Amino acid sequence: DEFAASFGWQARKAISEQAGVTSCDGIGIVIPGMVDRASGIVINAPALGWKNVNLLERLQKEFEGTEIHLENSGKACALSQVWSTHGAGSGHNDFVFVSVSDGLGVGVFINGELVRGRHNTAGEFGHVPLSIDGPICSCGANGCWEAYVSNIATLSRYFGKNTALKQPQPIEVSNFTIEDLISRARGGDGKALAALNLTARYLGLGLASVINAVDPSTVYIGGEITEAWDMIEPQVREAIEERTLTKELGTTPIRIVPATEHPRLLGAVALVTAPAYAAPKVA
Ligand SMILES: [Zn+2]
CATH class of the missing domain: 3.30.420.40 (ATPase, nucleotide binding domain)
Structure with a gap:
């Protein structure tokens, strides 16, 4: 909850600083741990000490109506x-x-x-x-x-x-x-x-x-x-x-x-802007 609130505050600050220059198409978050993308649950992130944390639900309360994508860092x-x-x-x-x-x-x-x-x-x-x-x-x-x-x-x-x-x-x-x-x-x-x-x-x-x-x-x-x-x-x-x-x-x-080259940051951006790469191929 603390993370979601602090992240929410910082993200809103960043968005307001860029207001007029750009808009927010979505939020991509890269987690050092295992993530269930469908439910938005961080299954196990040892580096953070998180187990079965429903991060998506908490963030959706902070950012109603904005698409949020979570992914493992690798x-x-x-x-x-x-x-x-x-x-x-x-x-x-x-x-x-x-x-x-x-x-x-x-x-x-x-x-x-x-x-x-x-x-x-x-x-x-x-x-x-x-x-x-x-x-x-x-x-x-x-x-x-x-x-x-x-x-x-x-x-x-x-x-x-x-x-x-x-x-x-x-x-x-x-x-x-x-x-x-x-x-x-x-x-x-x-x-x-x-x-x-x-x-x-x-x-x-x-x-x-x-x-x-x-x-x-x-x-x-x-x-x-x-x-x-x-x-x-x-x-x-x-x-x-x-x-x-x-x-x-x-x-x-x-x-x-x-x-x-900020690969993790670029990966977070790709989650939002290039879902075609992020999503599994459909035959
Ligand atoms: Zn280990």
Whole structure:
């Protein structure tokens, strides 16, 4: 309720600031978690601590008569990739978008369609275990891919403790971002570089599984970690080559989508302006 009210206030403020310039055609919201699009229920968003929250109903009270679309972040990023290129190019029939942030979102396109599954929760590669006794994940399990490669995982590795724990953290820990870590690595901080390099290796190992499972023509990677791509690319590629099952799979093209392209935001826009991409194809 608090989120809906605060979001409502901010959205109305943004709309009124743009009054006369543009109008509001609808609202697209991207959630770091599983979303049932039909009912508008956020089924499970570990990063937010939300389970079975009927977000749509709450927002509809705030915005009567406005169309509201909710989508999972990995899927929205995948949609943004199709939308921003208007579906052009041969690379858009089978591809995967991996969004590395506080969590890990994955959107999978196969045969030109976003894979949703029966409950719109397909593509949760972030919770496939890399190890059954690895670090604790936001979902409550151990050793998920996300628990090895999210920004929180990288920062935790740097500080040598789990920074996701809901205990008060010293200010130098709680105010320290992944961008800070990347610039320290660039400045020659060996510990920061080591933390990034391990993330790169785990990212590559997980990507190898995704590539083995989907055989995509391209893998897109978004999120803050892409700022460090020049430093981590060799480790990512090495891990992919090590664990993909054929030589061809090992050479799957990887494309970086920098934060300046705002894939999540574009995905939210695509939900409103390009429902043709967002909706399943009807035969
Ligand atoms: Zn998990």
